[in-house]
Amino acid sequence: MKIKLATFRLDFLRKRKNSEPDRFNALHSASQWTLIWAKFKDHKLALIGLYILAAFYLCILFAPIITPYDPWEDSKYIYSPPTPIHIFHEGKLHRPFVYNQEINTTPETFERIFKTDYSTPYPVRFFVKGAEYHWLGFIKSNIHLFGVDPKTSINLMGTDVLGRDCFSRNIYGLQISLTVGLFGVFITFILGSIIGGIAGYYGGVIDNIVQRVVEFISCIPTIPMWMALGAVIPQDWGNLKVYFAITVILALRSWTGLSRQVRSKLLQLREEEYIVAAKVSGTSGWKIITTHLLPGFLSYLIVSLTLEIPKMILGETTLSFLGLGLRPPTVSLGVLLQDAQNLAAISAYPWLLVSAVLVVIAVLAFNFVGDGIRDAADPYKN
Amino acid sequence: MKLFQYIIRRMSWGALVLLFVSFFSFLVIQLPPGDYLTSYMARLEKSGMSIDNASMVALRHSYGLDQPFLVQYGKWFCRFIQGDMGVSFLYTEKVKVIILERLPATLLLSITSLLVIYLISIPIGIYAARRQYSVGDFLAAFFGFIGMAVPGFLLALILMWIAYQGFGVSIGGLQSPQFMDQPMSWAKAIDFMKHLPIPIIVITMSGTAALIRTMRATLLDELGKQYVTTARAKGLRESKLINKYPVRAAMNPIISSGGWLLPELFSGETIAAIVLGLPTIGPLLYRALLGEDMYLAAGCLMILSLLTIIGMLISDIILAITDPRIRLG
Numbered sequence: 001m002k003i004k005l006a007t008f009r010l011d012f013l014r015k016r017k018n019s020e021p022d023r024f025n026a027l028h029s030a031s032q033w034t035l036i037w038a039k040f041k042d043h044k045l046a047l048i049g050l051y052i053l054a055a056f057y058l059c060i061l062f063a064p065i066i067t068p069y070d071p072w073e074d075s076k077y078i079y080s081p082p083t084p085i086h087i088f089h090e091g092k093l094h095r096p097f098v099y100n101q102e103i104n105t106t107p108e109t110f111e112r113i114f115k116t117d118y119s120t121p122y123p124v125r126f127f128v129k130g131a132e133y134h135w136l137g138f139i140k141s142n143i144h145l146f147g148v149d150p151k152t153s154i155n156l157m158g159t160d161v162l163g164r165d166c167f168s169r170n171i172y173g174l175q176i177s178l179t180v181g182l183f184g185v186f187i188t189f190i191l192g193s194i195i196g197g198i199a200g201y202y203g204g205v206i207d208n209i210v211q212r213v214v215e216f217i218s219c220i221p222t223i224p225m226w227m228a229l230g231a232v233i234p235q236d237w238g239n240l241k242v243y244f245a246i247t248v249i250l251a252l253r254s255w256t257g258l259s260r261q262v263r264s265k266l267l268q269l270r271e272e273e274y275i276v277a278a279k280v281s282g283t284s285g286w287k288i289i290t291t292h293l294l295p296g297f298l299s300y301l302i303v304s305l306t307l308e309i310p311k312m313i314l315g316e317t318t319l320s321f322l323g324l325g326l327r328p329p330t331v332s333l334g335v336l337l338q339d340a341q342n343l344a345a346i347s348a349y350p351w352l353l354v355s356a357v358l359v360v361i362a363v364l365a366f367n368f369v370g371d372g373i374r375d376a377a378d379p380y381k382n
Numbered sequence: 383m384k385l386f387q388y389i390i391r392r393m394s395w396g397a398l399v400l401l402f403v404s405f406f407s408f409l410v411i412q413l414p415p416g417d418y419l420t421s422y423m424a425r426l427e428k429s430g431m432s433i434d435n436a437s438m439v440a441l442r443h444s445y446g447l448d449q450p451f452l453v454q455y456g457k458w459f460c461r462f463i464q465g466d467m468g469v470s471f472l473y474t475e476k477v478k479v480i481i482l483e484r485l486p487a488t489l490l491l492s493i494t495s496l497l498v499i500y501l502i503s504i505p506i507g508i509y510a511a512r513r514q515y516s517v518g519d520f521l522a523a524f525f526g527f528i529g530m531a532v533p534g535f536l537l538a539l540i541l542m543w544i545a546y547q548g549f550g551v552s553i554g555g556l557q558s559p560q561f562m563d564q565p566m567s568w569a570k571a572i573d574f575m576k577h578l579p580i581p582i583i584v585i586t587m588s589g590t591a592a593l594i595r596t597m598r599a600t601l602l603d604e605l606g607k608q609y610v611t612t613a614r615a616k617g618l619r620e621s622k623l624i625n626k627y628p629v630r631a632a633m634n635p636i637i638s639s640g641g642w643l644l645p646e647l648f649s650g651e652t653i654a655a656i657v658l659g660l661p662t663i664g665p666l667l668y669r670a671l672l673g674e675d676m677y678l679a680a681g682c683l684m685i686l687s688l689l690t691i692i693g694m695l696i697s698d699i700i701l702a703i704t705d706p707r708i709r710l711g
Contacts, residue, residue: 216402218642219694220687223649224667228410228683231671314533318653321535322668337536346543356536363531 036299039376046372049365056362060175064133067168068147068154071331073131075153075163077101079349080114082158089121097121100152122148158351160339169331170355176332178362180247180316181309187251189305192258199259200266201289207263214256222253226315230324239330246325250312261304265297299377306370310363317359333359385702392698396691400684403691404462407683408455411676458677462684468677472670477681481663485685488662491655492647492689494578495585499643503590504636507597508629511605522594529591534650538584538657545580584654589643593636600635604628634705640697644690652686 030038040046059066069075083098100117128147134140148154157166199210229249233242269275270293278288313333319325320334321341328335336355340346346353449457458468467477510519604610605628613623652664659665667682669675 216399216406218645219399219691220403220406220683221645221648221652221690223652224664224683224686227652227668227671228407228679231674231679232410310531318533318535321533322653322656324671340539343539343542343546346539347547356533359533359536360531364527367527367530 032295036373036376040372043368043372043375045368046375049368049372052361052365053369056174056178056365059171060178062135062145063171063175064135065141065143066145067165067171068128068130068144069165069168070131070133071164071168071172072329073164075159075165076103077153077155077159078103078112078163079161080153080155080159080163081349082351083153083155085124085154086121094121095123097123098148098152098154122152124148124154157354158349160336160352166336166351166354169336170333170358173331173333173336173355174358174362176243176326176330177313177316177334177359180243180250180332181312181366183244183247184250184254184312184316185305185309187248188254188258188308189301191251191255193262193301195255196259196262197266197289200263201270203267210259210263214260217253217256222315223318225253226250226319227322227324230319230322239326242326243330246316246319247312249319250315254308254311258301258304258308261300262297265300266293269293269296299373303370303374303377306366306373310366310370313359313363313366388702389699392695396695399691400688403687404459404680404684405455407680407687408458409451410683411680412451412454458680462681467681467684470670470675470678472673472675472678477678480666480678481681481685484661484663484666487660488651488664489689491581491585491651491660491662492644495582495589495647495651496640496643498582499586499589499593499647500636502586503593504597504633507594508601508624510594510598511601512624514602519598522598526591526594529587532587534584534588534653535657537587538580538654541580541583542658581654581658581660584658585647585650588650589646593639593643596635596639597632600632601628604631634701637697637701637704640693640700644693644697648686648690 080101083101085096085098087094087096089097098121100120100122101114102117104113104115105111106113124146125148126146127143129142130144130147132140132142146154153165155165155167157170160166160169195210199207226249229252230246233245237245275288275292278292283292316325316332317334317337320327320332321337323338326332326335328338333355336352337359340349340352340356461468465478467481469475470477470480473480506522510522513519605624607628610623610628613627614620648664651662652667654660655662655664656668663682663685667679667686670679670682
């Protein structure tokens, strides 16, 4: 054990002390979390996933500032393709700028054609004034990270059927889609650990009943069940209510898996000698659970919760895509994908699929991070 | 004898689960405010017609919509047992007829998908475990991640788009329109086979990805055990060494995966069918839910769950046959 620990790479310790005995001491005095983090850093994919997620959640937090337009504001640029950003104007180097797009309609087919007007460059400016917003709900401002002259428009990911800026809509969509998973996992965590904890700690009849209910629920195919529950949400509910209803629906399915894990882990830990020792020496039940049992499988819980989030994101996206989840004007990645429902739309306006790419990236990132934590937090793995 | 007892126990358990599922299905269908008649009336009013209160009450009574929930459920369940699933308001036809019409396609797709999943994932899983960290292993892992992260409907859309762009054919449904009402022929069969791959890929993607991971992980555990080293030291042929012992041991989680694979399969099938316009039960449920057609929706949910339960039963029985610890434990 000593040899194994000493040989595995711990960068953070190498920096501090170089002599062998010091390294050894540092290794042994390192806390559990320091060790987990050190090992997690060795997992390259997990680290990349973590950076991506950090970037996504920063975007979410600063969504109104990063986005150049109000995501619900219509414009005359309907189905405009992504605006290219140039740095050469008439052969000379220029600060980054965009050209204006003129919209013409062909008289024969009424097809709209975008023609680039190469005469005037409109530089991309930073911290420009634009649509007013309330950051975090109470800080009123109209400063946006970047933008162009109101005479033209900058749409990094194109625009949709009403000329709304897809970049802004996708960022706001991330806001909803990535938090649905967090809230859902929070509910899953509470339901799963309480129910599974009771079943595992008491065992016997209670355990039996809980196990049967879990089996009942897992017999119903997930998507049909979600669809049925999604259809139950009344049409006249407000956005916020629907949002919470969806998180509850997603959690209703996933707590079963977690409760099973908590139960089996508890059943197993309950018999360990150190728990028996604690009981014999008169430690209270609450103290045993919180100081002896919980740390034993907390890392385990965190892993399965991290791996549960992407499933919820996919669930929300699928439900919203089918029109049984969140509904416009709420923007989530699934709602945005409703516009890409048929072949004609996809082949004519492929940039509508950017939302799908974001979903895939987010789901992959969560999975990598989950795998990374699992490898790092399991002390019994070599 | 033990095996027989085990099967009987599992079957009675399955019946109990079905009872629960039926209650759940009916409850969910009943939950939305208003029933089919209220939305029907709203539609009539929109088109300028109106219906007086007396005939409304009469209609409601004839459908049994005015009775308390438990009575409605009891009646519905008793009839369901006898094979009568009520009448669909949307299609004005017996639910049983509509579902039976779509059952063969649903079964065909699901069973084919299940076979495809096993046929692909087991050999790839074995390969990935035997050649750990090889190029093939990384490819399998990459494929696994894609299968895990790409939602089914998106995969369906993208494949349809590729088929449309690359081959100029629109792959909706399970057969081309010109064959729709024709009797079975070779041309029709070939046309059908052409339509099959995309739905199968969409349905099997995530399941295959998950099974490859499971197979690889369990086989890696087995390969590290001492009996493998012993066998190798004795000079046993490598192919026999791998296939006869560790693979057999690693197969157990795969067989028991039938339990969670089937609900997953029907889930995937539902999504694929809605996007690709396949004539299966999934889209029927979707339409029924959107149109508040409660008997149809409940019927679909019941049939999908029933198929799942039967599938789980079969996988339990196979597991009991292959692994004596299960039936004796």
